[in-house]
Amino acid sequence: MDKSHVEKLNWIDEIHEDVRYGLKAKVILDEYSDYQRITIIESNRYGKGLLLDSCWMTAEFQEKHYHEALVHPALCSANDIKRVLIIGGGDGGTAKECLRHKQIKNLDLIEIDNRVIEVCQEYLPGIGSYAWKDPRLNIKIEDGITWVSNAHENSYDVIIVDGSDPKGPAKGLFNRNFYENCKRILKPGGVFATQSESPESFFKIHIEMVQIIREVFNFADPLYGWVPMYPSGWWSWTFASKESPIYLNPMKERADQIKEECEIWSIRWQQGAFHAMPAFVERALEK
Amino acid sequence: MDKSHVEKLNWIDEIHEDVRYGLKAKVILDEYSDYQRITIIESNRYGKGLLLDSCWMTAEFQEKHYHEALVHPALCSANDIKRVLIIGGGDGGTAKECLRHKQIKNLDLIEIDNRVIEVCQEYLPGIGSYAWKDPRLNIKIEDGITWVSNAHENSYDVIIVDGSDPKGPAKGLFNRNFYENCKRILKPGGVFATQSESPESFFKIHIEMVQIIREVFNFADPLYGWVPMYPSGWWSWTFASKESPIYLNPMKERADQIKEECEIWSIRWQQGAFHAMPAFVERALEK
Numbered sequence: 001m002d003k004s005h006v007e008k009l010n011w012i013d014e015i016h017e018d019v020r021y022g023l024k025a026k027v028i029l030d031e032y033s034d035y036q037r038i039t040i041i042e043s044n045r046y047g048k049g050l051l052l053d054s055c056w057m058t059a060e061f062q063e064k065h066y067h068e069a070l071v072h073p074a075l076c077s078a079n080d081i082k083r084v085l086i087i088g089g090g091d092g093g094t095a096k097e098c099l100r101h102k103q104i105k106n107l108d109l110i111e112i113d114n115r116v117i118e119v120c121q122e123y124l125p126g127i128g129s130y131a132w133k134d135p136r137l138n139i140k141i142e143d144g145i146t147w148v149s150n151a152h153e154n155s156y157d158v159i160i161v162d163g164s165d166p167k168g169p170a171k172g173l174f175n176r177n178f179y180e181n182c183k184r185i186l187k188p189g190g191v192f193a194t195q196s197e198s199p200e201s202f203f204k205i206h207i208e209m210v211q212i213i214r215e216v217f218n219f220a221d222p223l224y225g226w227v228p229m230y231p232s233g234w235w236s237w238t239f240a241s242k243e244s245p246i247y248l249n250p251m252k253e254r255a256d257q258i259k260e261e262c263e264i265w266s267i268r269w270q271q272g273a274f275h276a277m278p279a280f281v282e283r284a285l286e287k
Numbered sequence: 288m289d290k291s292h293v294e295k296l297n298w299i300d301e302i303h304e305d306v307r308y309g310l311k312a313k314v315i316l317d318e319y320s321d322y323q324r325i326t327i328i329e330s331n332r333y334g335k336g337l338l339l340d341s342c343w344m345t346a347e348f349q350e351k352h353y354h355e356a357l358v359h360p361a362l363c364s365a366n367d368i369k370r371v372l373i374i375g376g377g378d379g380g381t382a383k384e385c386l387r388h389k390q391i392k393n394l395d396l397i398e399i400d401n402r403v404i405e406v407c408q409e410y411l412p413g414i415g416s417y418a419w420k421d422p423r424l425n426i427k428i429e430d431g432i433t434w435v436s437n438a439h440e441n442s443y444d445v446i447i448v449d450g451s452d453p454k455g456p457a458k459g460l461f462n463r464n465f466y467e468n469c470k471r472i473l474k475p476g477g478v479f480a481t482q483s484e485s486p487e488s489f490f491k492i493h494i495e496m497v498q499i500i501r502e503v504f505n506f507a508d509p510l511y512g513w514v515p516m517y518p519s520g521w522w523s524w525t526f527a528s529k530e531s532p533i534y535l536n537p538m539k540e541r542a543d544q545i546k547e548e549c550e551i552w553s554i555r556w557q558q559g560a561f562h563a564m565p566a567f568v569e570r571a572l573e574k
Binding site for chain 2 (some may be wrong): 011013017018019020021022023024043044045200201224225226228232233234259262263264265266268269271272273274275276277278279280282
């Protein structure tokens with residue numbers, strides 16, 4: 001994040017490979033937790049926003065692009081959705097989208113950095129919103145990698161990985177051992193979901209993630225959407241299951257209970273987004 | 288474009304509604320033609336690039352995202368593709384993608400600003416590439432609005448509008464009268480194609496364009512893809528025809544002759560991209 005000239009209102013940028021995306025904003029909070037730099041800004045265009053280690057994570061008026069795409073393909077398709085696990089997701093947006101599904105009985109949110117939750121609850125309360133008070137939500141301040149390695153077999157109907165890029169505290173969320181534990185603790189008929197980076201700005205990571213997840217689970221497919229504040233604006237999420245590509249077929253009755261509040265997601269959008277694989281990605285995955 | 292600190296290598300940004308997208312680059316050329324400011328930069332990440340009136344237009348290593356999405360859905364689906372018209376497109380990228388289709392006999396490119404063509408031929412020769420020397424290409428330096436109002440009925444199999452945002456010289460490419468002339472000069476079984484802005488950064492313009500084009504032609508649908516250097520990174524192109532939504536069904540034999548050189552476009556990608564309409568756009572178009 002370049003904020004060399006921070007005064008009242010200035011440009012706050014994430015810089016990635018000689019490209020920058022910036023919002024005109026003021027810095028409200030900028031501190032180091034035990035794990036990372038945490039910055040809260042207030043922008044003209046998208047309201048308040050969060051950066052971790054100088055990378056854009058979310059903002060009040062841009063969060064649904066990311067959270068709806070991560071959550072609803074999984075929660076509308078898994079056989080059952082009583083017990084759901086979120087790894088990361090300290091801003092609360094993923095939990096909020098999950099808890100719109102009435103069938104959830106228990107939602108475990110495993111966040112390594114308590115300070116992210118505290119800061120988001122204070123400065124970005126609309127992103128987690130009612131989720132923070134929902135009795136179905138159980139927050140555990142723990143390393144998600146340890147959590148999945150300790151959890152019992154067949155513990156969860158849905159597992160959602162909502163981590164940042166593969167560096168710093170999120171690095172261990174991008175390897176085979178982690179995915180194998182996720183598979184082990186996923187119930188039959190369950191769905192695994194993870195953000196899987198930009199096919200443009202993180203091409204190699206994206207391809208490797210899809211390939212490894214496919215090898216581990218048997219069935220895995222990415223879908224492609226947009227998060228304007230992330231590098232290239234073009235983002236992906238990958239869904240996996242053990243028995244069949246169940247995640248390709250959302251249930252209409254589950255969609256009906258959430259669709260009115262969705263900005264991006266719909267059954268139509270999801271079907272298109274799974275299909276809209278660019279030619280260079282299709283070729284790379286065929287190799 | 289903020290280039291207040293231009294030295295050898297600096298940030299060149301397009302600023303749109305308190306958001307900026309910048310490339311680390313040096314300015315190679317910066318001048319005013321009779322119509323607009325023309326800037327050529329050389330960036331680390333995407334090679335040389337063009338800005339018109341301080342807005343990103345194209346760059347060597349990012350141009351195919353835009354040009355393939357604009358051209359191939361139309362040229363793979365129109366009944367015939369002997370006579371094709373491009374309005375704008377002075378960088379040559381649209382012409383290059385068109386001329387990969389062997390069935391084209393005549394390609395008229397109507398560009399209002401001769402200086403754009405000269406500058407792109409000199410500094411961005413790879414974008415137009417072989418198109419500039421193809422005898423099928425006829426360049427006319429004229430106002431595209433005048434051209435379509437003077438052209439005879441049923442003159443073209445495909446009409447492609449490759450203009451910038453609706454301000455400055457491109458403003459007249461975004462109104463009912465222009466679309467009605469395009470419809471008039473389009474042959475039966477023909478397809479009309481236009482870039483149709485970002486559903487995120489130009490929401491109102493995008494919705495109005497789709498609605499008006501649908502009213503004029505009877506059948507029109509947008510597809511959604513990515514141009515990282517454009518505002519929000521999220522972009523749309525709209526296709527129209529008079530008799531049926533023929534543009535939804537690309538012909539496999541036409542796709543086969545171009546697909547190997549495509550980075551983004553494929554029949555699969557196109558079908559997904561037409562389907563991946565975000566919920567907020569679907570609701571706005573239903574009103």
